[in-house]
């Protein structure tokens with residue numbers, strides 16, 4: 001329990017490695033792919049403001065809660081919560097949110113792998129010069145051709161899942177550190193180069209205003225979407241950060257660490273948005289285009305700048321690695337738990353879970369082509385249908401899983417974790433783990449976890465319902 005020196009699943013060499021790993025988990029497709037297209041779909045500035053507020057008041061306190069729960073117990077999320085609950089004299093049943101989190105993480109991985117697969121395809125396409133001189137229409141057509149082809153999507157999805165399983169099977173701690181040290185800074189440099197290109201489009205200010213002009217009347221449009229995305233981008237609400245926390249060295253300041261991760265993650269997302277939207281406007285593209293946004297805008301940029309072929313290839317390789325270091329953290333909670341619970345080999349457990357995620361992911365593959373007409377959660381004129389083929393409204397399989405995880409499971413999971421840290425753990429335990437020097441700061445942070453963050457989640461849920 002609290003006295004355990006290390007987790008049986010490993011431990012990081014230092015606080016820096018935890019920062020690297022947690023940043024690797026946080027920075028991913030969420031920042032470069034999802035943030036821009038969500039911002040586009042929900043009208044820009046209003047969404048960005050809500051997203052930033054949610055990161056600060058809800059996301060970071062939850063991240064703090066997850067890290068300290070994990071580090072305190074040094075076990076996989078389910079066992080960590082169970083043992084800490086018992087230690088605090090509460091029911092071991094309080095660990096169920098961690099079980100839900102494992103399932104949510106696997107569901108996210110199922111579609112994440114498909115989208116990461118798109119980047120794999122783009123690495124090769126860029127490398128082969130497929131986008132040289134391309135215009136917005138051409139890039140759109142190329143993207144359409146990719147998503148229309150289930151075989152190509154399946155190939156990349158399979159490959160990505162194998163890549164993810166490979167690192168997990170070898171052990172996160174061993175596999176992650178080296179690659180992260182190089183790729184995180186490089187990714188940032190390339191984003192800055194892209195940003196430089198955006199300056200030359202002549203539409204930079206248009207992009208800037210789109211992202212940062214606050215429209216108070218639109219704030220309610222995407223509150224839940226913004227909060228869900230804040231969870232998604234920080235990797236909180238499922239136990240990913242908790243399991244990484246359980247590998248954290250004992251004497252490391254959790255507060256400063258979590259803040260660093262949050263700031264880095266936000267910086268990457270904002271830079272990606274600032275780089276992308278000028279290209280969107282310059283090319284006459286639709287900001288609300290949805291999940292294809294990054295895949296039609298970036299080829300236009302790289303197709304039309306000096307050394308674009310090389311830079312584009314490198315960029316998509318980096319996106320791929322960013323996705324890879326994130327996907328690993330989705331599989332880890334369940335793998336760590338099953339290793340503890342069954343004592344079987346990591347490799348075997350990883351293979352089983354990866355296969356499961358792969359199968360579910362096939363639903364996402366088909367959402368973009370053969371199965372595009374399979375609609376779930378249809379509110380039709382004749383009432384509600386859980387499933388209907390060819391319905392007008394409703395959500396595709398991919399949309400459904402995305403919706404279920406980001407808007408429901410992540411917020412609920414995060415709420416449970418932060419309540420656990422704030423109300424189940426003893427105040428002394430939290431104080432000891434946080435080890436903040438200033439008592440005032442501790443009180444502030446503690447109340448963020450106890451009251452502000454949980455209320456934030458509830459308020460957003462209520463606001464969303466009131467909108468209907």
Ligand code: TRP
Pocket residue numbers: 025026027028029030031105108231232233234235236237238240326327329330410
């Ligand atoms: N945060 C990652 C991204 O932005 C995705 C991710 C990794 C994640 N682990 C997670 C999302 C756990 C939700 C829950 O791409």
